[in-house]
Amino acid sequence: MRFPHDTHTHTVYSDGSGSVVDNIAAAEEKGLKLVAITDHVHYLEPKNLNSYISEIKRWAGESEVFVLAGVEANIMPGGSDVPDWMAKKLDFVIASVHEWVERPEEYLELVKSALLDDNVDVIGHFGASFPYIGFPGAEELEEILELAEERGKAFEISSRYNVPDVDFVRKCIKRGIKLTFASDAHSPRSVGNVGWSESVFLKAGGKKEDLLFEEFL
Ligand SMILES: [Zn+2]
Ligand SMILES: [Zn+2]
Numbered sequence: 001m002r003f004p005h006d007t008h009t010h011t012v013y014s015d016g017s018g019s020v021v022d023n024i025a026a027a028e029e030k031g032l033k034l035v036a037i038t039d040h041v042h043y044l045e046p047k048n049l050n051s052y053i054s055e056i057k058r059w060a061g062e063s064e065v066f067v068l069a070g071v072e073a074n075i076m077p078g079g080s081d082v083p084d085w086m087a088k089k090l091d092f093v094i095a096s097v098h099e100w101v102e103r104p105e106e107y108l109e110l111v112k113s114a115l116l117d118d119n120v121d122v123i124g125h126f127g128a129s130f131p132y133i134g135f136p137g138a139e140e141l142e143e144i145l146e147l148a149e150e151r152g153k154a155f156e157i158s159s160r161y162n163v164p165d166v167d168f169v170r171k172c173i174k175r176g177i178k179l180t181f182a183s184d185a186h187s188p189r190s191v192g193n194v195g196w197s198e199s200v201f202l203k204a205g206g207k208k209e210d211l212l213f214e215e216f217l
Contacts, residue, residue: 003208003217005034008072008094008124008156008182008194013052014039018188020052025186030192034216036068037093041082044071052066053089066216072124074098075110079117085168087119094156094182096124101152104136108144115147120152122180122212127168128161142167149175154212157197160184169204176213 009023010016018026020037027035039058044052053069055080060067068091068157073080087093094116101107107129114120130136145168155164155172157179172179181197183190201210208214 001033001140001195001196001198002199003181003211004032004192004194005181005211005213005217006032006183006185006194007034007036007068007070007092007122007180007213008158009185009191010039010072011037013037013039013048017188020055022057022188023064023185024063024067026188027067027190028063028157032192034066034068034213035191036070036092037132038070041071041073041086044086045125046085049086049089064089068092068213070094072096073120075114077110077113078194079113080120080213082119082120082153092121093119094122094124095120096158098127101129101133104130104134105140108136109139111144112147115144115151115153120153122156122204123148124156124182125158125163125184126155127163127165128158141171143146145171145175145177148172148177154178154180156180156182157194157200158182158184159194162196166200166204169200169206171208173210174205178180179206179210
C-alpha cells in the first residue's frame, strides 16, 4: 500500500473482540504506519476513559506504528454525543450516523449537525444507509461538501461499508476536504483491511496531502 493507515478500529472497550495491544500488533504485522483505536463513545465513561487512553498511550510508546486515541461518536439530532470533556482528552473524534432514519434528507440533516459540532473531526462511513433509504440528489450532496469544507471536517473512506463513492471522494479532494482510510475493524484480523479505501482514493486522484494524517505517513 502507498498510504498504509487505518483510522477506525474497535476493541473490547466497546464491541470489538481484541484488546488495544492486539489491534496495534495487527497493525504492525500488516505494515501500517498509523492506526487509531476508536471505540464507541457510549461504552466509555469518565472512569474507563482514563484507562482507555492510558492503555492506548502505553502501547503506543512501545510500537513503531503511530497510534492515535480516538472515539466513534453517534450523530444525534443537534450534533454528536461526545461530551466536551471527552473530546479534549482525545486525539480526534469520528462521528457516524447509527440511528435508523427513513429518508436521505433526514440522514443529511444529521450529518450537517455533526459538521457544525466543534468536537467532530471526521465523518464516519458517510452514506452507508443510502442503499436502504435512498440516495440524495447532487445538490444536497454539494451542500454537505460545502459545509465540510467551510468547517474543516474530514471524511473517512470506509472499506467496511464501501463508502463514499469515487465521485464524492473526487469532490472532497477538489475542495481540499481531507480523507482517511478506515477498516472499521471489530477484530484484530480485520485491522488494516483498507485496500478498498486506498483504491478509491487513488482512483479519485488522491495524493498524500489530501490525507488528514499525512504527517504520519
Ligand atoms: Zn459506525
Ligand atoms: Zn465503527
